[in-house]
Amino acid sequence: MLRALIIGASGYAGAELANYLSHHPEIEIAGLVVSENSADKNKLLSNNDLYPQLKGKVDLPLIGSSDYSTLGHNIDIVFLATDHAVSHDIAPYFLQKGCVVLDLSGAYRVNQAEFYTSYYHFTHQQLYWLSQAVYGLAEWNAEKIKQAQLIAVPGCYPTAAQLALKPLLTEKLLNTNYWPVINAISGVSGAGRKANLKNSFCEISLQAYGLFSHRHQPEIAAHLGQDIIFTPHLASFKRGIYETITCQVNQGITRDDILTVFNNYYAHKPLVRVYSEGYPALKSVIGLPYCDIGFELDQQHLILIAVEDNLLKGAAAQAVQCMNIRFGFNETLSLL
Structure with missing residues (x-):
C-alpha cells in the first residue's frame, strides 16, 4: 500500500480526493491536513458541518498543522489541494523527502518563471522544481507523467x-x-x-x-x-x-x-x-x-x-488519474 497525504483536505477538491482514495485498493490515506488556523481542524471530514455524505467512508480527522515534519513518516504521495502561494512554498519540502507530489494549484503549471511574474504577480522562487514539473493533462502527457516526481494538475x-x-x-x-x-x-x-x-x-x-x-x-x-x-x-x-x-x-x-x-x-x-x-x-x-x-x-x-x-475531471479525478498513471495502475482505478 502507498501512503498518501492530502493537504487542503477540507476544500471541495480535497474532499473529492479523500473520497476517491478511500476506496482505492493500492492507497492508504496517511492524513488529511488543513491549516493550523482552520476552523475545521480536529473535526472529522465526515462531520455534519463538512461532508456528511462521507460518513462511514472517510471518518478521518482533519489535522491542523503547518509543521509537516509531524505528519508521519513513509509518506509516498502528497496531494496539494491548496492555494498556489501555499503549494509554491511547501511542494519542495515533500519533494526533497522523495515524495511524489500532485499539485492542484497553478504554482507549477507553466515551466516559465516570467509567466508567474506576469499573471500571478509574484517571483517564483523554486526554479529547479518549476523546470522539473510535468503538466498533468493525463490523456496527452502520460509518458512524462510516468517518470515525474512533481505533477502539476491542470486547471x-x-x-x-x-x-x-x-x-x-x-x-x-x-x-x-x-x-x-x-x-x-x-x-x-x-x-x-x-x-x-x-x-x-x-x-x-x-x-x-x-x-x-x-x-x-x-x-x-x-x-x-x-x-x-x-x-x-x-x-x-x-x-x-x-x-x-x-x-x-x-x-x-x-x-x-x-x-x-x-x-x-x-x-x-x-x-x-x-x-x-x-x-x-x-x-x-x-x-x-x-x-x-x-x-x-x-x-x-x-x-x-x-x-x-x-x-x-477538472481537479480531483484528474489528479488521481495522474497518480494511477505514475504508479502503473489502471488509470481509472477508483474513478469508475
Whole structure:
C-alpha cells in the first residue's frame, strides 16, 4: 500500500480526493491536513458541518498543522489541494523527502518563471522544481507523467479547452490565423469553499469576469502553442464547466475528418467521451470523472462543446488519474 497525504483536505477538491482514495485498493490515506488556523481542524471530514455524505467512508480527522515534519513518516504521495502561494512554498519540502507530489494549484503549471511574474504577480522562487514539473493533462502527457516526481494538475477550464482543441491543432485541421474563442461557464464551486458574498448563491447571476486577464488564458495558450480568446463566466449552479469553443477549420475539412481525428486520439482514453451526434450537457458529467466533447461544422465554421465536472475531471479525478498513471495502475482505478 502507498501512503498518501492530502493537504487542503477540507476544500471541495480535497474532499473529492479523500473520497476517491478511500476506496482505492493500492492507497492508504496517511492524513488529511488543513491549516493550523482552520476552523475545521480536529473535526472529522465526515462531520455534519463538512461532508456528511462521507460518513462511514472517510471518518478521518482533519489535522491542523503547518509543521509537516509531524505528519508521519513513509509518506509516498502528497496531494496539494491548496492555494498556489501555499503549494509554491511547501511542494519542495515533500519533494526533497522523495515524495511524489500532485499539485492542484497553478504554482507549477507553466515551466516559465516570467509567466508567474506576469499573471500571478509574484517571483517564483523554486526554479529547479518549476523546470522539473510535468503538466498533468493525463490523456496527452502520460509518458512524462510516468517518470515525474512533481505533477502539476491542470486547471478546470484549461482541461476541457485543451482536450477539445489539441487533437485538431495537432493534426492541423484548424486555421490557426483564426484564434479559437472559448466561452466558458463555471459553477460556483470553482471559486472554492471560503465564504464570500460574491459567491453567495442568492447573489450570483450569470456574469463574465476576468476579461483578457484570467490566469487560465495564458495556461491554455502556453500548452496549446496557440493564441486564444478566453472569456470565463460564473453561473448560479453548484458544479460543472461548460465551454463553447468557436474555431475555423482549413479549407476542405469535413465533419467526418473531425470525428475521425477525435476517435483516433480518444477511442482508448476512457475518461474522454466523444459524441458522434448531438452535444453534451452538464448533467452528462456532474459527479463523474469524464470530459465529454461534441461539435458541429458549417462550412469552415466549427463549434466545439466540452463539458466536465470542475471538481472531478477538472481537479480531483484528474489528479488521481495522474497518480494511477505514475504508479502503473489502471488509470481509472477508483474513478469508475
